[in-house]
Structures are given as structure tokens and as C-alpha cells.
Amino acid sequence: EIVLTQSPGTLSLSPGERAALSCRASQSVNSNYLAWYQQKPGQAPRLLIFGASSRATGIPDRFSGSGSGTDFTLTISRLEPEDFAVYYCQQYGTSPPYSFGQGTKLEIK
Amino acid sequence: QVQLVQSGAEVKKPGSSVKVSCKASGGSFSSYAISWVRQAPGLGLEWMGGIMTVFGAPNYAQKFQGRVTITADESTNTAYMELSGLRSDDTAVYYCARASIRSPIMVTIDYFDSWGQGTLVTVSS
Numbered sequence A: 001e002i003v004l005t006q007s008p009g010t011l012s013l014s015p016g017e018r019a020a021l022s023c024r025a026s027q028s029v030n031s032n033y034l035a036w037y038q039q040k041p042g043q044a045p046r047l048l049i050f051g052a053s054s055r056a057t058g059i060p061d062r063f064s065g066s067g068s069g070t071d072f073t074l075t076i077s078r079l080e081p082e083d084f085a086v087y088y089c090q091q092y093g094t095s096p097p098y099s100f101g102q103g104t105k106l107e108i109k
Numbered sequence B: 001q002v003q004l005v006q007s008g009a010e011v012k013k014p015g016s017s018v019k020v021s022c023k024a025s026g027g028s029f030s031s032y033a034i035s036w037v038r039q040a041p042g043l044g045l046e047w048m049g050g051i052m053t054v055f056g057a058p059n060y061a062q063k064f065q066g067r068v069t070i071t072a073d074e075s076t077n078t079a080y081m082e083l084s085g086l087r088s089d090d091t092a093v094y095y096c097a098r099a100s101i102r103s104p105i106m107v108t109i110d111y112f113d114s115w116g117q118g119t120l121v122t123v124s125s
Helices: none
Strands: A004-007 A010-013 A020-027 A034-039 A046-050 A063-067 A072-076 A087-090 A106-108 B003-006 B010-012 B018-025 B032-039 B046-052 B056-060 B068-073 B078-083 B092-103 B109-115 B120-125
Touching: A004 A087, A010 A020, A020 A034, A020 A087, A020 A106, A034 A063, A034 B109, A046 A063, A046 B109, A063 B068, A072 A087, B003 B092, B003 B109, B010 B018, B018 B032, B018 B120, B032 B068, B032 B109, B046 B068, B046 B078, B046 B092, B056 B068, B078 B092
Parallel strands: A010 A106, B010 B120
Antiparallel strands: A004 A020, A020 A072, A034 A046, A034 A087, A063 A072, A087 A106, B003 B018, B018 B078, B032 B046, B032 B092, B046 B056, B068 B078, B092 B109, B092 B120
16 A cells, blocks of 8 residues: 655745645555645645646646655745645545555645 | 435434435436445545446445445336444534546446535434
């Protein structure tokens, strides 16, 4: 089973700043089958990035994903007030279980 | 655009079972995989298991083996998750999520592109 570790646990930034969230896998993720989701309080997760770097439909271009193998990053270039939320990475490269990271909470400084 | 609509909140006694439904509307149910993901209060996302609807074969996370049963009814575009032997630490929001199937033989799927709204299950005596 691939274990995903996200860091930091909490990131405190101000609107307009750049955010970089990390996701590290315990073994290489096949074909970069890694996704990022955003979750706001009381809502279901929303797909942001798939295939490590492809934006989902309707996702603003301030969100970008990068990385390969075991190290992946979600970058938000200029934070908007609505971007403060919890972010999860998830791998789907192997047969089950399709593991999630423990999440990074992005909070307003 | 497919929408996944889940059944309503449940309150259950310890030791009982709960069955949550997930109905797809506005899109195809066939040839997709439906997974169930739960989130305990204040915690992260936990994949419980899933089913490749057209193939009908479920698979489960080891943690839930023997306690969870996932089924799908293609005629009504509805998936179900039943969890038995409920304990207080099963209190959580349960989500269904849809993914395309990459390989039914390797049991690999793609990312979760649609999610249900979540169903709160509270286990309390």
C-alpha cells in the first residue's frame, strides 16, 4: 500500500501570497497518477488536479501541480480568499487501496 | 454533468448496521467505478472500498473487510454501502465518488471526478 505524507500540516499565508503544498509517496506513483482535491467546511472534496499536473474543468490557472515519482507539489500562485481550505493528495496508480494524504490546512494569516 | 445524490443522515445504535445509497443522475452510471470514502469529525479522507459497476465486483480496504458490503444496481443507477457492527468510531460523513475505470483486470481506476454531498452517520447509544 502506498502511503502519502503531506506537509506542512497547516500553512498560514495572506491573500496574494504564493502557496506550495507537498505530497510525498512511500513508493513511486505509477505514471504520475496523482490527484489533488480541495475541501471546504461542510462540503465534499472537489477535484483540482489529476495526472499530477492537469487542471480539472473550471479550475483557475493560479492552481498548478508538478512533480513525479515520489514527490509532488500543488502550487497556488496568488492566494484568493476562497482558496483557504484543506487540500488532499490521492494516488490512483495501483490497484486498491487508493490512498489519500492526511491533508494540509491552508489558513489565513 | 453527472450528479451523485446520497441518502439522508442516519443515527444508529452500536452493533447495528447502516445502508447508505448513492444515486447518479444526469449522466451514465455504467462503465464507471463508485467508491466510498469516509471522513470522521475533524479528520481526513479514508477510502473504504468500491465497485466497478458494469463488472459488479467490489473491492474493500483491509480495515473494513468483513464489515462493509458495496453493491450497485445499474437499472436504477444507484450504489449502496452497508456497514455492519457499528461502533462509536464509525461516526463520520460517508461520501460516494465516481471514477472512470482504467483496467477492470488490474482493478485500477482514475481520479474521483464527481462526489456525492455526503451522508452523516452518527453511532450513539
